[in-house]
Amino acid sequence: MVVQYKCPGCGADMHYDAKTRKLKCGSCGRLMEIDAMPRSSADAGTEAEDSEDGEISPFAAEEIEDEAEFGRIEREEGSTAFDGEDGCQYVCNNCGAVVVTTADTTATSCSFCGAPVVLGDRLSGKKAPVWIIPFKVNKEQAKAAFRKWCGGGKLTPRDFMTADRIKNITGMYVPFWLYDMEGTGEADCTATRVRTYTQGDYICTETKYYHVYRRLHMAYCKVPVDASEKMNDGMMDKLEPFGYGELTRFNMPYLAGYLAEQYNYDDRELLPRVTERVKRYANEYLASTITGYSTVAYNRKNIQLDPVNARYTLLPVWMVCYDYRDSEHIFAMNGQTGKIVGKPPLSKQKIAMWFAGISAGVFAVMRLVTMFLA
Numbered sequence: 230m231v232v233q234y235k236c237p238g239c240g241a242d243m244h245y246d247a248k249t250r251k252l253k254c255g256s257c258g259r260l261m262e263i264d265a266m267p268r269s270s271a272d273a274g275t276e277a278e279d280s281e282d283g284e285i286s287p288f289a290a291e292e293i294e295d296e297a298e299f300g301r302i303e304r305e306e307g308s309t310a311f312d313g314e315d316g317c318q319y320v321c322n323n324c325g326a327v328v329v330t331t332a333d334t335t336a337t338s339c340s341f342c343g344a345p346v347v348l349g350d351r352l353s354g355k356k357a358p359v360w361i362i363p364f365k366v367n368k369e370q371a372k373a374a375f376r377k378w379c380g381g382g383k384l385t386p387r388d389f390m391t392a393d394r395i396k397n398i399t400g401m402y403v404p405f406w407l408y409d410m411e412g413t414g415e416a417d418c419t420a421t422r423v424r425t426y427t428q429g430d431y432i433c434t435e436t437k438y439y440h441v442y443r444r445l446h447m448a449y450c451k452v453p454v455d456a457s458e459k460m461n462d463g464m465m466d467k468l469e470p471f472g473y474g475e476l477t478r479f480n481m482p483y484l485a486g487y488l489a490e491q492y493n494y495d496d497r498e499l500l501p502r503v504t505e506r507v508k509r510y511a512n513e514y515l516a517s518t519i520t521g522y523s524t525v526a527y528n529r530k531n532i533q534l535d536p537v538n539a540r541y542t543l544l545p546v547w548m549v550c551y552d553y554r555d556s557e558h559i560f561a562m563n564g565q566t567g568k569i570v571g572k573p574p575l576s577k578q579k580i581a582m583w584f585a586g587i588s589a590g591v592f593a594v595m596r597l598v599t600m601f602l603a
């Protein structure tokens with residue numbers, strides 16, 4: 230079921246506007262509060278389906294031919310599009326073109342007319358997100374950051390800069406699970422305090438031994454784990470932290486104009502990953518409570534963790550992915566905080582020219598270069 234948001238004023242397509250945090254008409258600029266929109270896909274569906282029924286055109290048969298054509302081409306390319314339980318095709322309400330998606334896509338835009346399209350049935354039932362952090366960094370800001378990241382072309386190879394990769398910047402909602410975990414930690418240690426002092430001609434070393442015991446109750450809230458197969462886990466971890474104070478109850482209009490994907494791994498499948506992560510935090514915390522000693526040796530340590538909640542959440546990321554000279558480069562930006570992850574390609578020649586051209590301020594250049602190469 231395709232959900233598209235039409236401007237009540239002029240009928241043009243509306244998209245989520247990060248600046249005003251409302252739905253905005255791309256044509257007349259009209260704004261609409263998202264809280265006023267129906268929350269569940271079922272509610273929105275009645276409206277969208279009604280209008281679909283009302284627009285049966287004499288070209289319907291021809292369009293079906295087109296659909297079959299597109300579907301077949303997709304499958305030949307070895308993609309998973311239209312596979313599995315979501316075995317239906319989506320048609321743009323605007324222009325009647327088939328909306329080509331992978332099986333995981335939940336929001337995209339029509340590749341023919343560009344209209345924002347939200348796939349409502351893929352966002353319902355078990356696949357309905359609980360929370361979302363809507364985009365706060367808008368496309369213009371993301372583009373400016375990407376340009377700056379490339380150093381304005383000063384250190385990046387020329388053919389990289391001329392390729393105008395900025396056009397491919399994509400705002401994407403990445404599926405996450407946010408876990409609440411509770412646990413207990415217990416540690417039994419032997420610790421020492423060593424003191425050295427001089428007495429006459431002697432250097433004395435005094436070692437005192439302590440028995441240290443800790444038993445802690447721990448609670449970790451909203452620990453995120455990336456639930457998408459396609460996203461690089463390490464990179465997603467680096468995009469953190471997200472400000473969970475701005476978690477909003479999910480509603481479909483937030484997706485209008487962006488790309489969004491379903492989770493590939495459910496909360497049970499990712500439990501080992503979150504447990505491992507929280508265990509690391511718990512270990513660090515436990516260790517941080519035992520301070521002021523010269524040495525600490527654990528006789529016994531036990532950390533027990535139990536999941537309490539897991540909530541399906543969509544988090545905003547701006548991305549540019551590209552191959553450059555046989556290696557993959559990624560620019561990714563936290564769509565809420567603006568934090569950037571990734572490394573631009575560097576031109577060795579340009580760096581050398583930089584060195585040659587600058588006699589003063591070498592230290593500053595060194596710092597800059599090490600920063601880029603780090």
Ligand SMILES: [Zn+2]
Pocket residue numbers: 236237238239240241254255256257258259
């Ligand atoms: Zn309008």
Ligand SMILES: [Zn+2]
Pocket residue numbers: 321322323324325326339340341342343344
């Ligand atoms: Zn269209």
